[in-house]
Amino acid sequence: MVAKIEHKNRTGCPVACSLDIIGDHWSLLVIRSLMFKGVHEYKDMLKEEEQISTSILTNRLKKLETEGLISAMTHPESKRRKLYYLTEMGKDLLPMMTEMVLWASKNLSELLAIPEDLKALLNNDPEQFIQLTLQTIEDWEEQYLN
């Protein structure tokens, strides 16, 4: 079995607690796919540019589900497919993710591939970027949930 991830260092510190849940190389990439890229299926997550392996992806999906950040349902078109989506707790990470992107945009710009118009929106009106992203997520929810 793939190693399970535990809360080893959990102290009362909010940063430490957060890192126990999302402080690894892959969890936030999964969150990113769900949050910004509209990627909701296992197979599509495997296809992402960063090339996560099957064992790690399964492990992280389970962990994120256990922690309450994501949830899963059977795809309405097929029983063999699953749709993963962010819970409220997962969606609450949007401001933090946005700040991370802003930080990268400012400090790692030479490494990044962000379209100019998106970059402009991010820097000029991050709050609107958040609202637009949230709207996209809610549109998806309206289509697939309930």
Add this chain to the structure above:
Amino acid sequence: MVAKIEHKNRTGCPVACSLDIIGDHWSLLVIRSLMFKGVHEYKDMLKEEEQISTSILTNRLKKLETEGLISAMTHPESKRRKLYYLTEMGKDLLPMMTEMVLWASKNLSELLAIPEDLKALLNNDPEQFIQLTLQTIEDWEEQYLN
């Protein structure tokens, strides 16, 4: 030698790039000590509640310095001591760290030990929390830098 950390997955994605730098269990805890706790020395970082090991701490301090997030100087009181501090790039993480704390405060509250007054400030006026934190950092800089 302790394993070196490399940029393996660097793609154009700002989240992936950020995680290549700060996406591990320890880097952001070091940043936290410098940013929120006024901990600037190796020995004091070892004493933090989360109990980082000497090899990992050395490794992360080197990495963060190489990446440009922190810098170091000799302690004015003693040549055998070093003072670590955040660079501009490191301080730029403050909004993201604050959002992380806000997320934890909302979603992991039963695990956290945040004083009530700090929690109130965080939730009512995060921008002021950021300004106060920044001011504390700048006070330290005024005392030790230049």
Add this chain to the structure above:
DNA sequence: GAAGAACACTTGTATTATGAAAGTATTCAT
């Protein structure tokens, strides 16, 4: 000015996590 402690690492090694590849069970399309 010699002895011992403080400090910031280094090194070595056992343990644990990760990654790549191959395999499995179920569902679906033809």
Add this chain to the structure above:
DNA sequence: ATGAATACTTTCATAATACAAGTGTTCTTC
């Protein structure tokens, strides 16, 4: 009925981490 698609599982080699002990300066105390 057959073969492909999907979401995992398993295995095992490799890499990261934790722990303990050691090193080389610098500083304090006698």
